Amino acid sequence: MNKTISINLGGFFFHIDEDAYQKLTRYFDAVKHSLSPEGKEEIIKDIESRIAELFQERLKNEKQVVSIIEVDEIIAIMGQPEDYRIDEDKNYQDNPNTAYTSYARPKKLYRDKDNSMLGGVLAGLGHYIGIDPLWLRIIMVILFFGFGTGLLIYILLWVLIPEAVTTSQKLEMRGEPINISNIEKKVKEGFDEITGKINNIDHQKLTRNARSGANQVVSTLGDIFINLFKVIAKILGVFIIFFSGLTLIGIFIGGIVMIFSSSLSDAFIFNKMDTPLTFDYPLWVQGILLILTVGIPLLFLIILGLKLVVNNMRPLNSYLKYSLLAVWIVALITSIYIGIKQATEVGFTGKVAQKEQLFTQPTDTLFLKMDFNDFYAKNVHRKKSNLYTHDENNNPIIYSNTVMIHLMNTENETPFIQIEKNADGKTYEDARKRAEKIKYNFDIQENTIKLDNYFITDFKNKFRDQEVHIYIYLPEGTIVFPDKSISKFLTSHNSDINIYYGNEGEYYTVEGDEMKCLSCPIEKENDSLNENMSIKINDKELNINVKDNEVNIRAN
Structure with a gap:
């Protein structure tokens, strides 16, 4: 029975048996002795992180003990220290067969901040698909200015793709084997780059005093701009965190209410709630889709805002990010499918028409009046569109005031009226059947037309943009007396005759496309007339003064 030891490797805790621990310790000691002093600590740190990742891949749970078998597998992947010699001479380059050959690893998608212009998204994507990032940047600019989607795509990728921070991640980004040789190379490249920058800084110090004052001002302005x-x-x-957070809270609350809508009454749902889709789909489904399709992008926006505010913020777990992305894609596809299906449900408009002739004389006055049912409303002007309610027999119905009156010209000698009922449906026949089920009443008695200000339909028909249009055809010269209740329902849309602009409850006559008032009082601009004038009669000048309805005539 071997003793178990707990170790901290690369920031992770592992349980390892004593034999495996001793072999791993000897391996690390050999690696340390084989490395040059330059960057040794950084290289060892990266090697530890990489070995910790390999251990995690092989252990099924946190309680499993690392055995000597796992240690041997890791050493086989990382290679023996004596197999690597990274020297400045050409011996290593001329004899590549002396190096340990590791298995090829697939590339992983990371953001490359070392070669970035903004967030490193396109530089990392270029490594992943094997093309120059310049072409990706050109495509992104075209998407941004051409279609307006480039910025949204870039922000989404910025949030989803992690940054390559460690040496192991940078090697994975390029698809290079993660072993001691490549780790040491990468670290030394970093040190060479830093050394070059230091040399450049030293060189700049020697030449800085020779710069002109203008260049110093430009440099200072550049620092200020950054x-x-x-x-x-x-x-x-x-701002992104604040507004995205408020919107996310609102979306979440609305979605939760929709999810638990089964406990709400049909009247409350139909009359008080507005949804992007119709009520043909359960509200709990719509609530889930609302939270997923809108809430997940808002969550990523909040994370992006946090990255802008908080320096060195730890990225989200990769599994969590990609799981959320997968769920969002599924929810988005489902929403699009339901939206398309919803569009087909109202793709056609059906209409039924009823025409009634008015047997009046040309000298008769046509009286128009709107009527209402006091069971549904208490006055004629109360406007309620698509209201769920019950009729006198307690049957569920849809009640609506979307009744529109159109005044039209006709060459007939007598006026007539046409009632048109419209509804939408998935086919023309379906839409027409829904229109036929609209119940609307009117009454014609000699020269008087009484029109209901409402219509009803069975709740089973749901709302399919049902409307009632009343077309009143009037010959030239017809005298009309519109009741005060009519004006609220008149519309100029699709009408020949403009809405009258006069007092309600007056007599009008049809003249072309206008309604001329016959009984409206004439407005006087002045209550009293004050005027002076002079005239000549037979070489005599007369002064006439009109004041307060009195006339004074005086000869000069």
């Missing part, structure tokens, strides 16, 4: 950009980015991050 700092200002950082401040703006943080302010933008705060």
Whole structure:
């Protein structure tokens, strides 16, 4: 029975048996002795992180003990220290067969901040698909200015794709084997880059005094601009967090209410709630889709805002990010499918018409009046569109005031009226059947027309944009007396005769496309007339003064 030891490797805790621990310790000691002093600590740190990742891949749970078998597998992947020699001479380059050959690894998608222009998204994507990032940047600019989607795609990728921070991640990004040789190479490249920058800084120090004052001002302005950009980015991050957070809370609350809508009455749902889709689909389904399709992008926006505000923020777990992305894609596809299906449900408009002739004389006055049912409303002007209610027999119905009156010209000698009922449906026949089920009443008695200000339909028909249009055809010269209740339902849309602009409850006559008032009182501009004038009669000048309805005539 071997003793078990707990170790901290690369920031992770592992249980390892004593034999495996001793072999792993000897391996690390050999690696340390084989490395040059330059960057040794950084290389060892990256090697530990990589070995910790390999251990995690092989252990099924946190309680499993690392055995010597796993250690041997890791050493086989990482290679023996004596197999690697990264020297400045050409011996290593001329004899590549002396190096340990590791298995090829698939590339992983990371953001490359080292070669980035903004977030490193396109640089990392270029490594992943094996093309120059310049072409991806050109495509992104075209998408941004051509279709307006480039920015949204870039932000989404910025949130989803993690940054390549460690040496192991940078090697994975390029698809290179993660072993001691490549880790050491990568670290040394980093040190060479830093050394080059230091040399450049030393060289700049020697030449800085020779710069002109204008160049120093430009350099200072550049620093100010960079700092200002950082401040703006943080302010933008705060705004993104604030508004996205408020919107997410609203979406979440609305979605929860919709999910638990089964406990709500049909009247409350139909009259008080507005949804992107019709009530043919259960509200709990719509609530789930609302939270997923809108809430997940808002969550990613909040994470992006946090990244702008908080420096060195830890990224989301990759499994969580990609799981959320997969769920969002499924929800989006489902929403699009339901939306398309919903569009087909109202793709056709059906109409039924009823025409009634009015047997009046040309000298008769046509009286128009709107009527209402006091069971549904208490006055004629109360407007309620698509209201769920019950009729006198307690049957569920849809009640609506969307009744529109159109005044039309006709060459007939007598006026007539046409009632048109419209509804939408998935086919023309379906729409027409829904229109036929609209119940609307009117009454014609000699020269008087009484029109209901409402219509009803069975609740089973649901709302399919049902409407009632009343077309009143009037010959030229017809005298009309519209009741005061009529004006609220008149419309100029699809009408020949303009809405009259006069007092209600007056007599009008049809003249072309206008309604001329016959009984409206004439408005006087002045109550009293005050005027002076002079005239000549037979070489005599007369002064006439009109004041307060009195006339004074005086000869000069």
